[in-house]
Amino acid sequence: xxxxxVYVPRLTPKKEPFAPGHRACVGCGxxxxxxxxxxxFPPNTIVANATGCMEVISSQYPMTAWRVPWMHALFENAxxxxxxxxxxxxxxxxxxxxxxxxxKVVAMAGDGGTSDIGLQALSGALERGHDLLYxxxxxxxxxxxxxxxxxxxxxxxxxxxxxxxxESIGQKTWKKNMAAIAAAHDIPYVATACHSYPHDLMxxxxxxxxxxxxxxxxxxxxxxxGWRSAPDLSVRLGRLAVETGVFPLYEIENGEYKMSLELSxxxxxxxYLKLQGRFRHLSDDTIKEIQERVIKEYERIKERAR
Amino acid sequence: MGEKVGIEASIAIAxxxxxxxxxxxxxxxxxxxxxxxxxxxxMVANGEVNAxxxxxxSEHSAMSACMGASATGARTFTATAGxxxxxxxxxxxxxxxxxxxxxxxxxNRALSAPxxxxxxxxxxxxxxxxxxxxxxxxxGQEAVDNVFCAFCIAExxxxxxxxxxxxxxxxxxxxxxxxxLPDREEVQxxxxxxxxxxxxxxxxxxxxxxVGPPTIYPEAKKRQDVxxxxxxxxxxxxxxRFTKAFGRxxxxxxxxxxxxxxxxxxxxxxxxxxxxxxxxxxxxxxIDVGLLKLKLWRPFPFEELQEAVRExxxxxxxDRSISFGGPGGPFCSEVKAALYNQEKRSKVIGLxxxxxxxxxxxxxxxxxxxxxxxxxxxxxxxxxETYGVRE
Numbered sequence: 001x002x003x004x005x006v007y008v009p010r011l012t013p014k015k016e017p018f019a020p021g022h023r024a025c026v027g028c029g030x031x032x033x034x035x036x037x038x039x040x041f042p043p044n045t046i047v048a049n050a051t052g053c054m055e056v057i058s059s060q061y062p063m064t065a066w067r068v069p070w071m072h073a074l075f076e077n078a079x080x081x082x083x084x085x086x087x088x089x090x091x092x093x094x095x096x097x098x099x100x101x102x103x104k105v106v107a108m109a110g111d112g113g114t115s116d117i118g119l120q121a122l123s124g125a126l127e128r129g130h131d132l133l134y135x136x137x138x139x140x141x142x143x144x145x146x147x148x149x150x151x152x153x154x155x156x157x158x159x160x161x162x163x164x165x166x167e168s169i170g171q172k173t174w175k176k177n178m179a180a181i182a183a184a185h186d187i188p189y190v191a192t193a194c195h196s197y198p199h200d201l202m203x204x205x206x207x208x209x210x211x212x213x214x215x216x217x218x219x220x221x222x223x224x225x226g227w228r229s230a231p232d233l234s235v236r237l238g239r240l241a242v243e244t245g246v247f248p249l250y251e252i253e254n255g256e257y258k259m260s261l262e263l264s265x266x267x268x269x270x271x272y273l274k275l276q277g278r279f280r281h282l283s284d285d286t287i288k289e290i291q292e293r294v295i296k297e298y299e300r301i302k303e304r305a306r
Numbered sequence: 307m308g309e310k311v312g313i314e315a316s317i318a319i320a321x322x323x324x325x326x327x328x329x330x331x332x333x334x335x336x337x338x339x340x341x342x343x344x345x346x347x348x349m350v351a352n353g354e355v356n357a358x359x360x361x362x363x364s365e366h367s368a369m370s371a372c373m374g375a376s377a378t379g380a381r382t383f384t385a386t387a388g389x390x391x392x393x394x395x396x397x398x399x400x401x402x403x404x405x406x407x408x409x410x411x412x413x414n415r416a417l418s419a420p421x422x423x424x425x426x427x428x429x430x431x432x433x434x435x436x437x438x439x440x441x442x443x444x445x446g447q448e449a450v451d452n453v454f455c456a457f458c459i460a461e462x463x464x465x466x467x468x469x470x471x472x473x474x475x476x477x478x479x480x481x482x483x484x485x486x487l488p489d490r491e492e493v494q495x496x497x498x499x500x501x502x503x504x505x506x507x508x509x510x511x512x513x514x515x516x517v518g519p520p521t522i523y524p525e526a527k528k529r530q531d532v533x534x535x536x537x538x539x540x541x542x543x544x545x546x547r548f549t550k551a552f553g554r555x556x557x558x559x560x561x562x563x564x565x566x567x568x569x570x571x572x573x574x575x576x577x578x579x580x581x582x583x584x585x586x587x588x589x590x591x592x593i594d595v596g597l598l599k600l601k602l603w604r605p606f607p608f609e610e611l612q613e614a615v616r617e618x619x620x621x622x623x624x625d626r627s628i629s630f631g632g633p634g635g636p637f638c639s640e641v642k643a644a645l646y647n648q649e650k651r652s653k654v655i656g657l658x659x660x661x662x663x664x665x666x667x668x669x670x671x672x673x674x675x676x677x678x679x680x681x682x683x684x685x686x687x688x689x690x691e692t693y694g695v696r697e
Contacts (some may be wrong), residue, residue, distance in 0.1 A: 044508040048374060059516030069506035071377055072515035073400045077370035080362065084332060084374025084382075085506060087358035091329040092380055095356055103508055121370065124363030 010201065013039045022065040023057040027231025029222030029238060030054060030137045033195035034108070037135055037219070040205035041068065044101050046085055050109035051077035052116060053144040054137065076117040079125035079134055082107035086130045104209050105131070111138040111152035115176045126185040126214045133208040133215045136178060139223035147226040151176040154246075155293070156286055157278045159226070164281040174293070182216035183252045189215035190252040191260075195222070196238025200249060200260055207251075218249045228277025240272040245298035250305060257304040269294055308487045315446030315478050316341030318485045318571055319385075319411055322453035325356040325493040326409075329380035332360040332371035336422045338475035339387040339413035346383075347394040365390035369397035369408070376406035377514055379505035381457065384408065386458045387475055388415030391429045397438070401468045403530060404515055407460035407502075408468040410438075411453065414575065414626075416662040418603030424663020425474040427575065427626035430603070431636040437530055439469040439537055440603040444578040446483040448601075449473045451554055454488075454496055458544040461500045465537045472603070475578035476663060486550060486568070496551050538605045558607030559614045563589060564596030570615060570652070571675055572623045574600040574637065584671030595675060600637070601664030608644050615645065618652040624671075624693075625658045634658070634690050659693040670694060 012267040017038035024031035034054055047070045049055050055072045058065040063095035073081050086105045092098040107125070109118055114136035122134060141159045142148040149162035153171045158164050162171040183190045189211045201219065210217035220241055222234040228238055241247040244267045269291040273279040282290075313321075315583060320342045323331070331350070333343035349355040358375075362368045368384050376382045386394060391412055401408050416426035430440070443449045449471060456469040473479055486495075504512055518526050538558075545556040562578075563585050564570060573581045578599040588595045597613050598621075600607075615621050624636020631637050638656025645651045655678040660666040666674075674693050681689050 008645065046506045046508065048377075056517055059513055061518050061522050063517050064513035064516060066513045067511055069508055069511045070513050071374065071506060073370060073373055073404070074396060077367060077397065080370030081374035081377075083360055083362070083367070084330060084371035084376075085378045086374075087330045087332070087360050087371065088375035088378035088380035088382075090492075091356070091358040091375075092378070097329070098379065098507075101508065120363060121367050124367055127363075128360065264615035 001265045013041060017041055017045070017066070017068045018058070019065045023060065024053070025225050025231070027224040027234045027235040029195050030139050031057065031149050032234070033137055033201065033219045033221045034196055036198050036201050037205045038068070040202035041106070042104055042209060044103040045209070046103060046105050047071070048078050048082040048085060048105065048107045050113035051075035052110040052113050054108065054110070054138070056144055075113055075182070077121050078107040078109045078113060078118060079121040082132045082134070083125045083128065083130045086132050089182045104133070106209065107132060107134045109136055110144070111136060111140060112142045112150040112202055115178050116170055123185065126187050126216065128181060129213050131212055131214070133205070133217065135205070135219060137219050137239045139221045139226060141226050143223050143226040150200060152178065156282050157291055158281060159278070169286055170281065179216070179252065183255065185214070186255065187214045187216060188212070188254055191217045192220070192247065193217055194220040194242060194247060194249065195240065196235045196236040197249060197261070204251065226278070229275055233275055235274070237275060240267065240275070243267045244269050244272045245294050246272055248298055248301050250301055257301060259305045262302065266295065266298060307488050310484045310486045312482055313485050314341060314480060314482050315449055315473065315485070316480065317345050318450050318487060319453060319473070320345035320349065321487055323449040324349045325488070325490055326383070326454060326457045326497055327494070328355070328357045328383040328685065330358045330360065330372070330375035330382045331384065332362050332368045332375065333384050334362050334365045334386070334390060336365065336387045336390040338479045339385045339390070339411070340417060341479065342385040342411060342413070351647070363458065365393040366397060369394040369401060372408045373397065373401050373404070375404050376401070376408050376502070377404070377506050379502040381461070381500045382408045383410070385411040385413065387413040388417055388423070388429045391433055392417065395433065398433055398436040398438060400515070405466040406468060407466050409453070409456045409460055409461065410468065411449065411471045411473055413479045414472050415475040422662040423475070425477045425576070426662050427637070428628070430472050431627045434636065436606070437467070437534060438604060439467055439534070440472060441469065442472040442574045442601055442603050443478070444599060445576050446478060446481065446485045447554070449478065450485055450487065451548060451556070454493060455544050455548050457497050458547070459537065459541050462540050462544070463503060465533070465540050467534060467537060472575065477576040492551065494546070507649055530670055535605050538607070541602065556601060557610070558600070558602035559600055559610040560599040561614060562597040562599065564598065564614070564642065567594050567596030568619045569593065569595040569679065570598050570621045571595060571596040571671065572600065572620045572621055572641065574603065575626065577624065577626065577660060580666060580668055581671045583668040584675065587668060588675060606640060606644065611641065612648060615652050620678065620682045621652045621654045622675055623654060623656045624674060625656060626660045628658050628661065628692070653687055655681050655687060655689070657691050657693045664694070665691045667675045676688050
């Protein structure tokens with residue numbers, strides 16, 4: 001750990017396009033993920049941001065945490081706004097109305113803005129082949145509005161709209177596989193990442209931006225408020241999500257899967273679940289069911305990466 | 307000066323949008339607007355228009371992409387109709403509130419259900435308060451002329467607001483008319499180059515669309531209202547410039563045979579042309595009737611309207627949409643509200659007609675006028691009536 005504190009600052013770009021002083025909760029994994037992603041931006045980057053936690057905590061008038069050009073319009077349209085920005089850059093450059101300084105476009109949204117309400121706009125943008133990177137910062141529920149379930153909420157998790165009770169185990173559905181959905185558009189680059197692996201995250205963001213055409217990165221972002229976890233455990237929880245196989249890190253380059261971190265043995269799922277209040281109610285049987293599914297899914301992705 | 311040619315209004319509108327040299331066009335197909343974006347796609351494909359054409363997956367994304375493009379400093383155009391305009395609804399507020407001068411033609415269409423693709427003003431009324439400048443035209447030539455004016459108005463540094471041009475679906479969009487299309491050079495001279503003052507630019511980073519807490523939201527909205535109202539003078543200025551350059555005149559409330567008229571009929575959109583026929587017929591019969599045609603829907607032309615009805619005793623307003631459970635047609639409600647504080651004012655009778663593309667003939671307008679006179683004689687201004695509907 002001591003070595004880590006010595007080397008990491010040297011290997012990490014000093015710039016902070018996403019400035020400190022914003023209003024995120026203590027221990028917010030998403031703010032950390034956004035900060036790291038922004039560090040990997042090339043010099044000329046424009047951000048289109050969906051409504052959600054990050055927009056709310058970063059842009060309250062008269063302050064802003066954004067040192068890059070940043071635009072927020074609505075909840076479900078970050079991909080469409082980014083499409084418009086990208087098309088405008090192309091047209092204006094071609095018509096000599098602005099200098100060709102290689103400006104890049106990044107769209108950002110949460111899991112609700114991506115896998116639910118913004119899925120159509122995202123699919124449209126990926127299908128049309130715009131040169132942009134879309135990053136989903138997935139904290140596994142509508143945290144900004146008060147922890148409501150989304151299609152990215154994991155099976156069994158408590159949220160305010162998937163409460164556990166006599167007739168309910170909590171979230172009844174399995175997490176939507178956004179990386180696979182993005183990859184099904186035959187785009188050149190798809191990846192999963194987590195703020196607990198900062199260099200991996202930054203490298204993937206840089207790659208996603210550099211690749212011509214659309215790219216999609218799905219970033220697991222720990223939310224102590226919604227996950228009912230201790231704020232000082234956010235980085236550890238991200239690592240546990242990866243080490244238990246719950247959230248495998250991989251890339252899909254031109255359809256080819258590649259594990260970013262291949263684990264020969266997975267940690268027991270309970271190591272991850274027991275630190276989070278949202279899974280507190282789960283019975284041993286349900287945990288066993290989830291454990292089996294996690295191993296199966298992990299093996300499936302590993303198989304694809306072979 | 308361009309030649310007068312027989313051309314479908316939609317195609318002429320697309321030609322006009324193309325002549326305006328847009329940078330980005332984002333559009334989604336919907337009847338009866340499709341011919342506009344089809345023809346634009348064709349012109350882009352043939353290299354006649356140097357623009358990025360984004361074939362988006364919905365109208366919501368059409369407006370969203372236009373907003374992104376406009377914020378980047380691109381001259382931006384789109385078109386829609388009916389349900390498409392409704393799907394855009396929330397995005398319309400963003401475009402006006404964030405001062406993104408998008409230009410959009412709307413082929414006015416009825417709203418479902420039952421599904422109906424024909425001409426109607428329900429879509430226009432539903433977006434009344436979205437903060438857009440809204441111009442209503444009555445024929446293809448007016449549509450073409452106002453596409454040019456719309457870019458001038460929207461992009462004017464004193465305005466920077468989006469502009470919607472309302473064109474009746476089918477009644478106008480699909481009609482072949484003699485239309486004059488100006489030369490490219492004339493249009494270039496008329497529409498100044500576009501310079502958005504605060505684009506998304508990495509050299510000067512701006513934060514657009516931040517959170518507006520109660521400490522600032524009311525001021526932001528008040529400013530928006532002031533800006534939209536102030537746009538009126540700039541609209542008049544560009545219409546005057548247009549007259550100077552091309553000869554044709556536009557006015558927020560246009561009058562037809564209103565001299566000495568005690569009774570005035572009031573319409574907007576394509577039905578104004580038919581209504582003029584009805585006025586001629588009634589004048590021939592010795593009835594002192596004239597016609598007012600509303601051309602500027604937002605900002606609402608209070609002064610011009612008050613001035614136009616000053617001498618009248620009765621104003622019969624024809625609405626092509628209905629306000630369910632409300633105070634009559636929305637157009638008539640607005641007219642009544644605009645005249646309420648006048649010391650001496652005419653009676654105002656509202657009739658709803660022509661919903662969902664049902665034709666209103668010359669005789670129909672004669673009937674509407676007589677029905678208005680009848681209701682006025684009974685003294686009940688509050689009557690809610692839909693003309694020509696089977697009971």
